[in-house]
Structures are given as C-alpha cells and as structure tokens.
Amino acid sequence: MPEPTSPLDAAGLRHRVQAALESFLAEQTAVLAAVSPDLAPVSAAVRDFVLDGGKRLRPAFAYWGWRGAGAEDTDEVIAAVASLELLHACALIHDDVMDDSDTRRGQPAVHRRFAGLHRAGQWRGDNGAFGRSAALLVGDLCLVWADIALNTSGLSNDALRRARPTYDQMRVELMSGQYLDVLEQALGTGSIERALHVARFKSGLYTIERPLRLGGLLADADEELLSAYSSYGLPLGDAFQLRDDVLGVFGNPEETGKPAGDDLREGKRTVLVATALAHADAAQASLMERLLGDPALSESGVSALREVIVDTKALQEVEELIESRTAEALAGLAATPIDDGAREVLRQLAEAATARSV
Amino acid sequence: MPEPTSPLDAAGLRHRVQAALESFLAEQTAVLAAVSPDLAPVSAAVRDFVLDGGKRLRPAFAYWGWRGAGAEDTDEVIAAVASLELLHACALIHDDVMDDSDTRRGQPAVHRRFAGLHRAGQWRGDNGAFGRSAALLVGDLCLVWADIALNTSGLSNDALRRARPTYDQMRVELMSGQYLDVLEQALGTGSIERALHVARFKSGLYTIERPLRLGGLLADADEELLSAYSSYGLPLGDAFQLRDDVLGVFGNPEETGKPAGDDLREGKRTVLVATALAHADAAQASLMERLLGDPALSESGVSALREVIVDTKALQEVEELIESRTAEALAGLAATPIDDGAREVLRQLAEAATARSV
Numbered sequence: 010m011p012e013p014t015s016p017l018d019a020a021g022l023r024h025r026v027q028a029a030l031e032s033f034l035a036e037q038t039a040v041l042a043a044v045s046p047d048l049a050p051v052s053a054a055v056r057d058f059v060l061d062g063g064k065r066l067r068p069a070f071a072y073w074g075w076r077g078a079g080a081e082d083t084d085e086v087i088a089a090v091a092s093l094e095l096l097h098a099c100a101l102i103h104d105d106v107m108d109d110s111d112t113r114r115g116q117p118a119v120h121r122r123f124a125g126l127h128r129a130g131q132w133r134g135d136n137g138a139f140g141r142s143a144a145l146l147v148g149d150l151c152l153v154w155a156d157i158a159l160n161t162s163g164l165s166n167d168a169l170r171r172a173r174p175t176y177d178q179m180r181v182e183l184m185s186g187q188y189l190d191v192l193e194q195a196l197g198t199g200s201i202e203r204a205l206h207v208a209r210f211k212s213g214l215y216t217i218e219r220p221l222r223l224g225g226l227l228a229d230a231d232e233e234l235l236s237a238y239s240s241y242g243l244p245l246g247d248a249f250q251l252r253d254d255v256l257g258v259f260g261n262p263e264e265t266g267k268p269a270g271d272d273l274r275e276g277k278r279t280v281l282v283a284t285a286l287a288h289a290d291a292a293q294a295s296l297m298e299r300l301l302g303d304p305a306l307s308e309s310g311v312s313a314l315r316e317v318i319v320d321t322k323a324l325q326e327v328e329e330l331i332e333s334r335t336a337e338a339l340a341g342l343a344a345t346p347i348d349d350g351a352r353e354v355l356r357q358l359a360e361a362a363t364a365r366s367v
Numbered sequence: 368m369p370e371p372t373s374p375l376d377a378a379g380l381r382h383r384v385q386a387a388l389e390s391f392l393a394e395q396t397a398v399l400a401a402v403s404p405d406l407a408p409v410s411a412a413v414r415d416f417v418l419d420g421g422k423r424l425r426p427a428f429a430y431w432g433w434r435g436a437g438a439e440d441t442d443e444v445i446a447a448v449a450s451l452e453l454l455h456a457c458a459l460i461h462d463d464v465m466d467d468s469d470t471r472r473g474q475p476a477v478h479r480r481f482a483g484l485h486r487a488g489q490w491r492g493d494n495g496a497f498g499r500s501a502a503l504l505v506g507d508l509c510l511v512w513a514d515i516a517l518n519t520s521g522l523s524n525d526a527l528r529r530a531r532p533t534y535d536q537m538r539v540e541l542m543s544g545q546y547l548d549v550l551e552q553a554l555g556t557g558s559i560e561r562a563l564h565v566a567r568f569k570s571g572l573y574t575i576e577r578p579l580r581l582g583g584l585l586a587d588a589d590e591e592l593l594s595a596y597s598s599y600g601l602p603l604g605d606a607f608q609l610r611d612d613v614l615g616v617f618g619n620p621e622e623t624g625k626p627a628g629d630d631l632r633e634g635k636r637t638v639l640v641a642t643a644l645a646h647a648d649a650a651q652a653s654l655m656e657r658l659l660g661d662p663a664l665s666e667s668g669v670s671a672l673r674e675v676i677v678d679t680k681a682l683q684e685v686e687e688l689i690e691s692r693t694a695e696a697l698a699g700l701a702a703t704p705i706d707d708g709a710r711e712v713l714r715q716l717a718e719a720a721t722a723r724s725v
Contacts, residue, residue, distance in 0.1 A: 041543060157535045
C-alpha cells in the first residue's frame with residue numbers, strides 16, 4: 010500500500026511525529042553528552058530504535074482522540090502524542106530482555122547491540138550480562154523520557170493535569186499486564202479467559218483505548234465522548250492483540266521484524282495457543298506441550314505447531330473473534346459523536362490495526 | 368544511637384514518611400488487585416521492600432530543603448518527599464538484578480524472592496529468569512509509582528511544576544550514572560577521576576543535592592537559597608558515596624544488609640579501588656587484578672584485598688577525602704540563609720550520611 014493512503018499518515022502524522030521525536034531526542038542526546046561522552050551509545054541506541062521503526066499506532070490513536078474532540082491541530086499535540094513512542098520503546102526493550110529475543114524491528118535487540126559493543130571492545134566480564142544491564146537502563150531512561158516529552162510538549166498545564174491520571178493508569182496497566190504475561194507462561198494454565206485478560210492489559214488497552222482517551226482528555230472531551238471512545242477502543246484493543254498473536258505465529262518475518270515462530274519458541278500463552286489446547290486431541294495436546302516454549306524449536310517444529318493450530322480450528326476461531334470485536338468497535342465508532350473526517354480516519358485505523366499483513 | 372535523637376527522625380519524619388508510604392501503597396495495592404488477584408505478589412514485594420527498610424535519607428533532605436525555604440510543615444509535603452523512596456526502590460531493585468545480588472536490606476533481593484515463588488510453585492521454565500523478569504517489571508512499576516506519588520501528593524500544581532525539571536533531571540542522571548557504573552566495571556580503567564564522576568551521577572546527586580533542591584523548589588525557594596543548597600549538597604553527595612564505597616568493602620554486613628565484600632566480588636570500580644590500584648606495587652596490583660570481580664571470591668580473598676586497600680593508604684586517602692568534602696559541605700551550610708533549626712538538622716544529617724557505621 011503506498012504511504013500517502015495509509016490512515017497512519019493522515020494529517021501528515023507519521024512525518025510530524027518523526028520530526029517531534031528527532032527534535033526531542035536531539036535535545037536529550039545533548040543532555041546526556043553533558044553528563045559524559047561515554048553515554049553516546051545510550052542515546053544512539055534509543056535514536057536508532059525509536060526513529061527507525063514502528064507504525065506510530067499509539068500516537069495516531071491519541072492524535073485522533075484529540076481531533077475527534079474538536080481540538081485544533083497544533084505542533085504541541087504532536088509532541089505530546091509522540092511521547093507514547095518512547096513509552097512503547099521502554100516496553101519493547103524490556104520485553105526483549107525478558108524474552109531474550111535476538112531481534113526487534115529487523116535489527117538486533119537493544120541488549121544484543123550492547124553485548125556486541127562489549128564484545129567488540131573486548132571489555133571485562135560477560136558480554137550478555139553487560140548487554141542486559143545496559144538495555145535495562147536504556148529502557149528505564151525511555152520511560153523517564155516519555156514522561157519528560159509529554160510534560161514539555163507545550164500543552165497547557167490544565168490539559169496535562171486532565172490527562173495525567175489516565176496516563177499513569179496506562180503505565181501501571183502496562184507493567185501489570187507484562188507481569189501477568191510472564192506469569193501466564195510460567196503457570197501454563199492454558200485458560201482462554203486468562204489469556205484474553207492478559208492480552209487486554211499487556212497491550213490492548215495501552216495501544217488503543219488509553220491513547221484515544223488521553224488525546225480526548227488533553228482536548229477536554231466530555232464524558233459522553235470519552236465513553237464512546239471506550240466503546241470503540243476496548244474491543245478494538247482486543248482485536249489488535251489477537252491479530253498480533255496470529256502474526257506472532259503465522260506472520261511474515263520481513264513484515265513483523267521478528268523470526269517466524271518466535272512466540273512459539275518463547276512459549277507465549279496467547280488466546281490462539283489456549284484455544285488450540287482447548288480443542289486438541291491427546292496426540293495434538295502432547296505435541297504442543299512438548300514443543301511450546303522450546304528455545305531451540307526447529308522450522309519443522311514451528312510447522313508442526315502451526316498445523317495443530319490450524320487443524321484444531323483455533324486459527325479460524327481467533328480470526329472470527331478478531332472480526333467480531335472489530336465489528337463491535339466499528340459499531341461503537343458509528344455512534345461516536347465526532348465529525349465525519351475523524352470518524353473515517355478512525356475507521357481506517359481500525360482496519361490497519363487488525364490487518365492480516367502489517 | 369536511640370531513635371529519637373537521630374536527625375533522620377527530626378519532626379517525626381521517619382514515622383510520617385512510613386505512614387505516607389503505607390497509605391500510598393495500600394491504594395496502589397487495591398488498584399492492582401482490581402486488575403488481577405495474581406498481582407498480589409507484586410504489591411506485596413514492593414510493600415515489604417519499601418516499608419521494611421531504608422534510612423529515608425532522600426525524603427529527609429527533600430523535607431529539610433522545603434523547611435529551610437521557610438515553608439510550613441504539611442502532610443502534603445510528607446507525601447511528596449516520601450515518593451523518593453519509591454524511586455530509590457526502582458534503582459535498588461534494578462541494581463540487584465544487574466549485579467545478580469542475593470540480598471538487600473538483609474532480605475532476599477526482589478528477583479530472588481520471585482525466583483523462590485517460581486520454585487515453590489514448581490512452575491514452568493527457569494526460576495532465575497522468572498525472578499529477573501518479575502523484578503524488572505516491579506522496578507518499572509516503582510518508577511511509575513514514584514511519579515504518581517509525587518503528582519498526587521496534594522501539593523499545588525504550581526509547586527509541582529516548579530520542581531518537575533529537577534525531578535526529571537535527577538531521574539535521567541540516576542539512569543545515566545548507573546550505566547556509567549556498569550560501563551566502568553566493564554572497562555576497568557582504574558581512573559580515580561572517572562570513578563568520582565560516576566559516583567556523583569549514580570548516587571551523590573540523587574541522594575542529597577537534588578532532593579534538597581527539589582524540596583526548595585516545591586517551596587518556591589529563590590536562586591540564592593538554591594545555590595547555597597548546592598554548595599552544601601554537592602560535596603556532601605560525594606562524601607556520602609565515598610562512605611558507601613568504604614562500607615561496601617569494610618562495612619558490617621548486619622548494618623549494611625549486604626554480605627561483606629560484595630562490592631569486591633562484583634568488581635565495582637569505586638574511588639577506593641581506583642586509589643588502591645594507583646598506589647599498588649606490582650605484587651599488589653597483580654593480586655587486585657586477579658581477585659577483583661571474582662564472583663566466587665572467598666573470605667580470605669576479601670581479606671587480602673582489604674589489606675591491599677589499607678596498605679596502599681587508599682583507605683586513609685578516601686577517609687581524608689570524605690572529611691574534606693564534608694567540611695566543604697558544612698562551610699556551605701554555614702553560609703546558607705536558613706533558620707538555625709533547619710541548619711542544625713542539616714548539620715546532623717551531614718554527619719549521619721557520612722558516618723562510619725550506618
């Protein structure tokens with residue numbers, strides 16, 4: 010799909026978010042450089058990570074939450090919504106440390122990048138440990154920078170004060186959801202209901218409904234509009250995470266930026282996997298239990314698991330769930346009291362967030 | 368020393384900070400419980416960590432920064448300064464993951480606690496990896512909670528807006544300083560100057576000068592007072608971290624809450640170690656290079672390293688440096704335009720922060 014027709018680029022958003030992030034990170038790079046020239050690899054890692062990838066989904070929902078509330082397009086709101094990419098960077102960088110992932114967005118994960126620096130410099134100690142420590146701190150820094158970017162966006166103090174509780178709630182939910190995700194892998198309950206709950210907290214809420222609401226609150230939206238946003242954003246967040254789970258198993262690595270089958274190697278307890286387990290016969294269940302979460306899982310192991318997921322109709326059921334949640338979201342959107350321009354972009358964003366290819 | 372005579376307890380501070388933390392953490396525990404009952408171990412870990420230990424040094428400096436500026440004692444300022452303990456908790460929990468430390472404050476480190484939960488539950492996967500992931504997320508949560516505690520302290524928006532840039536600067540310095548500390552261990556330069564720089568950023572600033580300034584800014588202190596605070600706080604921060612380095616090698620484990628010689632096993636490149644290396648003869652230098660950073664270092668290895676640190680006069684030099692920086696801080700304090708009550712507490716706090724036994 011050519012760039013200009015993407016709803017993610019409506020109002021020139023992608024380009025403007027990029028410019029806002031470049032400008033913010035240039036300032037922060039200077040701050041770090043004043044502390045020590047040894048921090049150059051830290052700022053470079055964040056710049057490369059944040060500027061070279063990402064669909065800017067969260068800024069888009071926050072921006073259209075603002076526009077949908079009738080507020081004017083300003084550079085300040087762009088700076089504010091761009092901050093969500095820094096929060097997302099923290100989540101991904103820490104996630105990759107926890108999952109010991111090799112790649113992200115088609116590049117080495119941040120902890121691998123720092124391990125490589127350690128190896129190239131022939132420094133003391135273990136290069137994996139150095140990489141993990143550096144990535145932990147780089148992620149922490151992104152969490153703080155996200156906060157700074159929002160607070161220094163130039164939006165009024167009243168606007169920031171209105172949005173703050175939702176911003177904080179979103180951050181707490183994100184960390185909580187990530188913990189529940191790690192716990193679910195450890196427990197391996199195989200419960201579909203639990204997997205849906207985890208999906209909502211670890212990603213659904215903070216990708217769509219919370220950013221949308223944040224934009225609305227920044228623009229002083231009333232309760233009626235915020236509640237309409239929720240009726241669109243909550244089911245769409247579920248659909249988004251379910252699509253992400255499907256892509257994690259069946260996605261094209263060139264599009265996802267992660268090796269094929271990585272979610273299976275990590276033993277992620279997604280709704281897709283839980284559904285397959287629920288429908289599996291004894292042979293299929295035993296194959297799943299044996300292969301899921303095996304870090305050394307081969308291509309043929311990945312194929313065998315995919316086959317079970319298809320044969321048990323888990324894939325079909327999850328696709329139907331994505332469809333019904335998306336339909337629910339679009340029904341919510343139809344009843345949302347906003348102008349037709351914003352509605353049309355949000356309709357297209359719903360498609361983009363749940364599309365079969367990314 | 369009996370409790371009531373401690374400057375850390377002047378104005379009943381310790382008790383009131385404790386109460387503020389208890390109340391805040393009770394609220395946040397309820398928020399997590401509403402997300403999922405499975406988050407109970409997360410909130411319990413933070414409560415145990417934050418409520419069962421810590422000298423409350425950072426809240427004390429922030430509080431007296433506020434009082435020194437002539438502002439009234441209120442519950443709101445207590446809630447605000449208590450938030451620094453949550454930021455500190457994030458730093459310590461993540462630090463223990465990076466250093467793979469067993470204990471903190473005389474208890475199992477947070478990652479060990481979660482590894483124990485995993486082991487006891489006979490969950491899937493590696494219990495060490497589960498513990499590290501959980502501690503990473505618990506630390507992230509503490510960073511966010513610190514922010515929430517400050518923002519919801521009840522202080523005016525004007526006050527919070529004045530203090531925000533210093534708060535943000537402090538958080539960026541903390542993460543940066545931690546990275547420089549990890550890097551210094553990896554590089555092993557042995558430079559005294561570099562070790563001093565790292566010490567200032569990783570701990571000196573965020574323990575004393577920044578909290579003091581934060582309290583001052585919350586109370587609308589003028590530039591003259593803030594600058595006087597710096598003339599006291601900056602050298603005292605250096606002295607504090609130098610004392611911490613000495614305690615890390617020579618301290619009583621019952622008082623430090625960490626095993627004796629842990630800093631030596633971790634190969635920390637402190638000013639103390641750098642000074643010893645600078646003065647070591649060939650035999651002493653080779654012994655240090657061999658033993659420093661050996662995770663399996665025995666008691667006798669620890670003793671041998673201590674002997675070198677004493678024999679090279681590194682200990683004596685660092686003690687002299689602590690003394691001169693503390694004297695510089697006290698001279699700065701004498702010239703600080705505050706009332707004599709606050710001055711006397713800050714004088715005693717300088718002693719407490721640099722005392723030979725904790």
